[in-house]
Amino acid sequence: MPIKLHHVFHVYSQKTPFQFEALHDVSVVIEEHSFTAIIGHTGSGKSTLIQHLNALLLPTSGSLEVNEIVIQANQLPKAVKKIRQYAGVVFQFPEAQLFEEHVIEDVMFGPLNFGKTKIEAKQAAQLALQQVGLDESFYDRSPFELSGGERRRVAIAGILAMQPKVLILDEPTAGLDPVGAAMMMSLFTQLHQQGMTIIIVTHDMELVLKFASHVKVMEHGKVIKQSTPKDLFYGKDASKDFIKPPLVQLIKALRKKGKTISSTQERSLTDLVQGWKVS
Amino acid sequence: MPAMTLGRYMPYDSLMHRLDPRIKLFAMVTIMVSIFLRFGSVWTDLALYGLMFVFIFILMRITKIKLSQLYRQLKPLWFMLLFLLFINLLLPNTQDISTYFDAWGVKIYYAALLQTFYIVFRLVLMIALTLIITASTRPLDLTYAIEWYLIPWKIIRFPSHEVAMTMSIALRFIPTLLEETYRIMKAQASRGVDFVHGKLKEKLRAIVSLIVPLFISAFQRSEELANAMEARGYDPSATRTRYRELTWHRRDFFALLMVLVYLGGFIYLLTTGFTLPL
Numbered sequence: 001m002p003i004k005l006h007h008v009f010h011v012y013s014q015k016t017p018f019q020f021e022a023l024h025d026v027s028v029v030i031e032e033h034s035f036t037a038i039i040g041h042t043g044s045g046k047s048t049l050i051q052h053l054n055a056l057l058l059p060t061s062g063s064l065e066v067n068e069i070v071i072q073a074n075q076l077p078k079a080v081k082k083i084r085q086y087a088g089v090v091f092q093f094p095e096a097q098l099f100e101e102h103v104i105e106d107v108m109f110g111p112l113n114f115g116k117t118k119i120e121a122k123q124a125a126q127l128a129l130q131q132v133g134l135d136e137s138f139y140d141r142s143p144f145e146l147s148g149g150e151r152r153r154v155a156i157a158g159i160l161a162m163q164p165k166v167l168i169l170d171e172p173t174a175g176l177d178p179v180g181a182a183m184m185m186s187l188f189t190q191l192h193q194q195g196m197t198i199i200i201v202t203h204d205m206e207l208v209l210k211f212a213s214h215v216k217v218m219e220h221g222k223v224i225k226q227s228t229p230k231d232l233f234y235g236k237d238a239s240k241d242f243i244k245p246p247l248v249q250l251i252k253a254l255r256k257k258g259k260t261i262s263s264t265q266e267r268s269l270t271d272l273v274q275g276w277k278v279s
Numbered sequence: 280m281p282a283m284t285l286g287r288y289m290p291y292d293s294l295m296h297r298l299d300p301r302i303k304l305f306a307m308v309t310i311m312v313s314i315f316l317r318f319g320s321v322w323t324d325l326a327l328y329g330l331m332f333v334f335i336f337i338l339m340r341i342t343k344i345k346l347s348q349l350y351r352q353l354k355p356l357w358f359m360l361l362f363l364l365f366i367n368l369l370l371p372n373t374q375d376i377s378t379y380f381d382a383w384g385v386k387i388y389y390a391a392l393l394q395t396f397y398i399v400f401r402l403v404l405m406i407a408l409t410l411i412i413t414a415s416t417r418p419l420d421l422t423y424a425i426e427w428y429l430i431p432w433k434i435i436r437f438p439s440h441e442v443a444m445t446m447s448i449a450l451r452f453i454p455t456l457l458e459e460t461y462r463i464m465k466a467q468a469s470r471g472v473d474f475v476h477g478k479l480k481e482k483l484r485a486i487v488s489l490i491v492p493l494f495i496s497a498f499q500r501s502e503e504l505a506n507a508m509e510a511r512g513y514d515p516s517a518t519r520t521r522y523r524e525l526t527w528h529r530r531d532f533f534a535l536l537m538v539l540v541y542l543g544g545f546i547y548l549l550t551t552g553f554t555l556p557l
Contacts, residue, residue, distance in 0.1 A: 016289075017289055017290055017291065051465065054469060056465050056468055056469065081471060081473075084468070084469060084470075084471055085471065088469065089466075089469040091462070091465065091466045091469070094466065096459075096462070096463060096466070096492050096495075096496055097463060097466040097467060097470070097488075097492055098492065099487065099488050099491035099492050109470055109488070110470040110471055113470060113471030113472055113473075114471045144495070158470060159469070159470070162470065162471070
């Protein structure tokens with residue numbers, strides 16, 4: 001089932017001097033099995049939007065539909081646990097949420113909360129840790145003695161162990177070294193290929209270009225554009241007040257010079273070079 | 280985030296906001312002391328409490344705080360107030376056991392009821408006062424004021440600047456830590472933690488999942504801050520000038536006068552042993 005938002009508004013600290021409208025009349029559909037990127041400036045409402053998707057925040061007015069459960073304005077749905085298990089949110093710097101003595105226990109925490117038995121939780125945790133590339137030697141180590149990148153992988157495993165159908169990621173590659181970031185992204189592509197819906201908030205346009213199937217552009221609490229990376233960077237939705245990734249600029253310049261570049265080469269530098277090698 | 284928390288600065292522009300923080304601190308301490316005074320007769324006490332309530336209410340209006348905001352502050356205290364009432368009724372700490380009424384076989388002393396009323400009323404007035412001063416004064420200004428009052432102690436080598444710095448850092452990090460708390464609560468809620476419902480054992484686990492990360496981040500933050508301060512050559516014992524100088528205005532003078540009159544009035548009432556002719 002796609003996730004549908006109908007005229008969602010969200011106002012923080014209503015009726016105080018700190019009142020701030022973070023979402024203004026947002027109506028979007030996030031398709032099932034899509035790899036949706038949400039982009040926009042800092043403070044444009046991206047994080048507020050994704051927190052609605054698992055009912056951490058409730059709309060001030062409007063409604064949304066997640067996994068056929070309707071979330072009405074200001075009403076915590078009874079099936080809130082179902083929503084939270086269906087749509088797993090990985091926050092920015094998720095390594096801050098680790099608290100258990102051992103890695104394996106921390107990853108088991110989520111499944112146990114959703115009513116799994118210890119054995120089921122352990123199996124889910126082992127699978128999740130394997131998916132993020134941490135082997136058995138990590139199970140009994142303390143999360144606090146790991147490196148930053150490893151800690152983040154443990155935290156993401158903690159969400160994956162809940163076996164969500166939708167994975168929501170807020171800047172998952174922020175602060176990671178290039179190798180770590182690339183590994184992270186290849187994990188998400190893999191999960192996407194296995195049928196998971198991926199929603200990613202990012203400032204990295206290269207990532208959007210390379211991985212996303214859909215893009216939602218936000219500004220001042222509104223979704224101002226819904227497009228695909230191709231249309232957004234090369235085609236009809238491209239706009240001037242938008243810094244394009246260097247690759248897009250390069251390809252445009254090359255095309256101007258008369259070089260023919262096929263549309264399969266447009267999404268990453270590797271694709272571009274690969275395309276030439278073949279021809 | 281809750282709409283308003285105790286101790287949060289409210290960026291209005293009112294007479295109270297413009298007053299010198301030193302005056303406000305002095306006034307707060309004076310009024311707080313007066314709240315705890317007791318006079319000869321019950322009626323005098325009640326009359327003075329009424330007067331104080333009106334006075335504090337006017338101050339609240341000047342600061343642009345609504346009664347509903349005060350009410351919201353008191354909400355988490357209802358349980359405590361009920362508990363207080365209960366304890367006071369069952370274990371009356373009073374000499375006056377001459378008047379009472381019978382409630383289902385339990386002697387309820389009027390004096391105990393009155394005692395509870397005093398405690399509750401004092402608590403409400405104290406919270407109202409704290410609300411006024413914190414809503415109208417930036418935390419930094421408040422620490423400047425405290426530092427100013429600590430200056431004389433320097434004679435006996437009291438580290439007044441260091442104490443003030445520690446306090447201002449602590450105050451500064453309250454909102455940051457609150458924000459962090461909400462962030463971690465949300466992250467754990469995403470992992471299926473229910474902070475409100477559930478059995479005691481589950482609740483304890485939920486709290487552990489919040490406290491451990493919070494402690495770790497607080498320690499990390501303090502270490503980072505200490506390093507950043509040292510990197511910029513911070514020396515606690517150095518004499519330094521100030522970015523914001525506190526200046527004395529005419530309104531501060533009038534406010535001081537009012538506080539002194541208030542203080543003088545209470546001292547007069549106390550020394551003369553004044554009671555209302557009732």
